[in-house]
Amino acid sequence: MSIILKNISYVYMAKTPYEQTAIKNINIEIKHGEFVGIIGHTGSGKSTLLQHLNGLLKPTTGMVSVDGQDINLKGEAAQNAKRSVGMVFQYPEHQLFEETVYDDIAFGPRNIGIEEIEVDARVKKAMNFVGLEFDEFATRTPFQLSGGQMRRVAIAGVIALEPAYLILDEPSAGLDPRGRDEIFGQIIKMYKNTGITVVLVSHNMEDVARMANRLIVMNGGEISLDGSPMEIFRDSQDQLQAAGVDVPPLTALMNKFNQWGLEVDHTVVAMDAAVDSIVTAVRRR
Amino acid sequence: MLADIMLGQYFPGTSFIHQLDPRTKIISTILFISSIFLAENYQAYAIVAIFIAFIIALARIPLIMILRSLKPLWIIIALTVLIHIFTTPGTVIYVLGPLTVTQEGLRLGLLMSLRLVFLIVISSLLTFTTSPVALTDGIERLLKPFKKIGLPAHELAMMMTIALRFIPTLLEETDRIMKAQMARGADFTSGNIIRRAQNMIPLLVPLFVSAFRRADELATAMEARCYRGGDHRTRMKQLKITGRDWVAYGILLLLIGVLIVVRISEKSNVI
Numbered sequence: 001m002s003i004i005l006k007n008i009s010y011v012y013m014a015k016t017p018y019e020q021t022a023i024k025n026i027n028i029e030i031k032h033g034e035f036v037g038i039i040g041h042t043g044s045g046k047s048t049l050l051q052h053l054n055g056l057l058k059p060t061t062g063m064v065s066v067d068g069q070d071i072n073l074k075g076e077a078a079q080n081a082k083r084s085v086g087m088v089f090q091y092p093e094h095q096l097f098e099e100t101v102y103d104d105i106a107f108g109p110r111n112i113g114i115e116e117i118e119v120d121a122r123v124k125k126a127m128n129f130v131g132l133e134f135d136e137f138a139t140r141t142p143f144q145l146s147g148g149q150m151r152r153v154a155i156a157g158v159i160a161l162e163p164a165y166l167i168l169d170e171p172s173a174g175l176d177p178r179g180r181d182e183i184f185g186q187i188i189k190m191y192k193n194t195g196i197t198v199v200l201v202s203h204n205m206e207d208v209a210r211m212a213n214r215l216i217v218m219n220g221g222e223i224s225l226d227g228s229p230m231e232i233f234r235d236s237q238d239q240l241q242a243a244g245v246d247v248p249p250l251t252a253l254m255n256k257f258n259q260w261g262l263e264v265d266h267t268v269v270a271m272d273a274a275v276d277s278i279v280t281a282v283r284r285r
Numbered sequence: 286m287l288a289d290i291m292l293g294q295y296f297p298g299t300s301f302i303h304q305l306d307p308r309t310k311i312i313s314t315i316l317f318i319s320s321i322f323l324a325e326n327y328q329a330y331a332i333v334a335i336f337i338a339f340i341i342a343l344a345r346i347p348l349i350m351i352l353r354s355l356k357p358l359w360i361i362i363a364l365t366v367l368i369h370i371f372t373t374p375g376t377v378i379y380v381l382g383p384l385t386v387t388q389e390g391l392r393l394g395l396l397m398s399l400r401l402v403f404l405i406v407i408s409s410l411l412t413f414t415t416s417p418v419a420l421t422d423g424i425e426r427l428l429k430p431f432k433k434i435g436l437p438a439h440e441l442a443m444m445m446t447i448a449l450r451f452i453p454t455l456l457e458e459t460d461r462i463m464k465a466q467m468a469r470g471a472d473f474t475s476g477n478i479i480r481r482a483q484n485m486i487p488l489l490v491p492l493f494v495s496a497f498r499r500a501d502e503l504a505t506a507m508e509a510r511c512y513r514g515g516d517h518r519t520r521m522k523q524l525k526i527t528g529r530d531w532v533a534y535g536i537l538l539l540l541i542g543v544l545i546v547v548r549i550s551e552k553s554n555v556i
Contacts, residue, residue, distance in 0.1 A: 056464045087468040094458075095465040097490035107487065111470030143494070157469060 001032035001067055003053055003085070003165060008062035010048055022048040023221040026062070030165070030199060035191055037212030037229070038201045041244035045221040046201045047090070050169055053199065054085035066165075083112060086163030090170045092154030093147065101127075101145075101153050102138040108161045119160075126156035129190050131182065148179030155183070159190070165197045166190075172207065184211065206248040209233070209269045219243035230267045250274055257281070296413040301529065302344035303414045307423030309530040313537050314411045321403050323544040326551055330399055336540050337406055344414050354409035355402065362398050369394035417449040419522075426524055439514060447503070455496065462491050 008026040013019055023045040030036055030053075040046050051057040052064050055071040055078075064071050069081035089095070098104035105126055109119045127134050130152040137145075142153050155171065168187065172180040188211055191198050202208050208215060209229045217225035217232065217240065224243050225232050232240065233251045240247060247255070254266035254274060263284070265277040297303075302310070324330050341351060355362075375389030412420070425442035432438050463473060466487045473484055 051464065054468060056468065083470070087465070089461060089465045089468075092465065094495055095462050095487075095491050097487050097494075107466075107471075108469035111472070161469065 001164075003030040003067075004065045005029075005049075005052065006063045006065075008049075008052055008059045008064065010052065010057060011060045012048075014060070021221060023218075026223060028216065028223065028226065030197065032164070032197050033195055034197055034214050035212045036197075036199045036214045036216060037208030038199065038216045038218060039203055039205060039208050039245050040218030041203070044218040044243070046218055047169055048221075049218065050087070050167055050199070050201060053165070053167055054087050055082045056087070083161065084164040086158040086161050086166045088155050088158050088166070088168045088171060090173055091151075092158070092171075093142075093150035095157075096142040096150060096154060099141055100139050101132070101142050104142055104153060105157045105160050108157055112161065122160045122162065123156075126160040129159055130156045130186050132156065148175055148182065151175065151179075151183065152186075163196070165199065167199045167201075169201045170203070171200070172202070172204070180207075187211070203245065205245055206250070209248045209251070217243050217245065229269055233269075234267045294412065295416045296346055296350060297416075298345055298414065300343060300345045300414070302340065302410070304529060305414075305533055306524055306526050306530050307415050307419040308427055308524060309526065309533055310411055310415055311420070311423050311427060313533060314407055316537055316541065317407055318404060320541045320544055321400055323541070323548055324400075325396075325548060328551075329544055329547045330396060332540070332543060332547065333403055334399075337403060337410075340407075340410060344410060346410065346413050350413065351406055351409065354413075355405055358401070358405055362401050365401060366394040366398045369397050418446060421446040421449070422520070422522070422524060439518070451499070454499070455492070458495055459488065459492060462488055 005026050005028050009024045010022050011019060012022055026049060038046050038049070048057065052059055054066075055064070058072050066081040066085060069077050071078050071081045096104050098107060102123055105123045106119050109122050114122070123138075124134050127137065132149065132152055137149070137153075142150055145153065151171070155168075158166070166187075171183050171187070175183065184207060187198065187200070190196060191211075200208060200212060212229060215225070215227060215229045215232050216223055219239075219242065224239050225236050227236075233247050237247055237255075246252070248269065250269065250271065251266060254264050254268065254277070257264045257278065258266055262278075262281050264281045265273075268274045268277055305313075321333060324333050341348070370386055370390040371384045373387050373390035373393050375387035377385050378388050378391075379386040415423070421442045424445065425438050428436060428438035428441065467473070471484065471487050473481070473488065475481075476484065
């Protein structure tokens with residue numbers, strides 16, 4: 001059970017002066033149950049890569065398979081494989097269109113031919129996941145909600161399709177810190193409760209480092225690093241810098257401590273662990 | 286998928302044609318289009334075709350781009366040919382049920398479709414070689430004399446600039462919303478025409494919402510920077526007619542002269 005990308009390359013506007021290779025020779029496998037963070041500078045090919053995961057873009061060369069099925073073939077099986085990959089775009093609230101929150105979330109499930117009773121159950125479940133009270137929000141119009149609430153409605157619209165893989169492109173962009181923490185909190189909760197596979201794109205290293213158990217760093221359309229956040233922060237800070245992404249502030253601080261001769265563990269990503277490590281190091285002195 | 290649309294796309298370059306003043310190019314295009322209607326026989330068409338080939342070569346636009354600009358209109362071209370072939374009276378050369386093909390029809394169909402092709406190619410050459418900003422600048426200057434009779438030349442040009450500026454943005458937005466809805470199982474390609482129109486709602490509603498939002502934001506941003514219409518505005522790039530432009534006018538007048546001569550000599554031959 002995994003999404004496999006084999007030798008994927010994609011060229012935008014081929015054969016015009018605007019031709020541009022967005023990604024080249026990508027080989028990755030996203031296994032079931034992983035929480036993958038993809039980070040990279042603007043224009044590093046993150047979004048292009050994402051759109052290959054559920055067949056919205058067809059690779060110029062290479063093959064994408066979801067659970068063993070090539071999704072760029074025609075037919076029912078490929079269609080179903082695509083549907084098991086749910087995609088939340090950047091600024092997903094821009095896609096809302098229905099008169100009520102309920103109908104907008106039900107749009108996806110109704111499209112794939114799910115019965116109304118089941119649709120109802122799924123909408124309730126999805127709203128619960130993103131922390132929207134059903135009784136309060138179901139009949140309201142999505143256009144009068146706050147930015148954070150609109151985004152949650154949009155994310156619920158994808159979750160209601162019950163995908164096995166959930167892909168999120170910058171889900172916190174443009175939200176205030178509180179809205180961001182809420183969205184991320186709900187994503188983590190869902191990941192822990194349902195065992196869904198999550199692929200999260202962000203350029204905020206701190207967010208990704210805190211949540212993901214695997215990190216993919218993209219640079220210039222290629223994968224420059226792939227591993228656990230800890231390994232990457234520990235071993236590959238030069239490549240990180242080359243890719244134009246910063247290490248999280250916490251890691252930067254711990255590195256500084258080490259440079260100053262205070263031996264702390266610079267691989268920690270959580271605040272508590274960092275505090276412990278500093279306290280022990282200071283006591284040891 | 287929508288990124289492939291070639292409508293009015295600027296193709297940056299430094300050729301003779303690119304460097305012409307936009308006013309020269311707009312006036313020349315209008316003159317040229319009218320002069321196409323002077324051409325009535327094969328010789329005149331050949332002259333026009335050679336002239337267009339000369340301009341394409343001069344502008345260094347790849348032929349593939351030119352052909353692509355014809356693509357959205359090939360149905361209209363094909364229809365023109367068919368209608369002329371089957372409806373022109375004259376010497377019958379082939380009968381197909383109720384339809385008759387005449388010699389004159391074949392000739393007229395060919396010439397008419399060629400005329401269409403010329404029109405499209407020359408106007409896409411204008412947009413290929415002139416950046417949208419230069420184009421609207423040129424239009425604004427050309428419309429300036431009409432200001433006296435109350436035509437808001439600057440405002441019209443500004444609206445055009447903004448509209449042109451937002452075509453790619455809206456296309457991108459359309460593309461993104463389409464993909465987002467497709468990822469939720471929406472279907473934009475199958476079903477009959479009513480069904481398809483209904484299926485467009487999930488695309489059109491968000492698109493309108495975002496277009497209004499953008500318009501609102503842009504208006505605020507312009508006002509915040511003290512924009513207040515056309516009076517007393519100066520520009521960074523002043524348009525200037527140079528020797529190059531006179532050369533272009535000269536060549537064009539030569540072409541028109543030749544076409545007139547061809548037409549008159551043909552008339553006198555007939556008589």
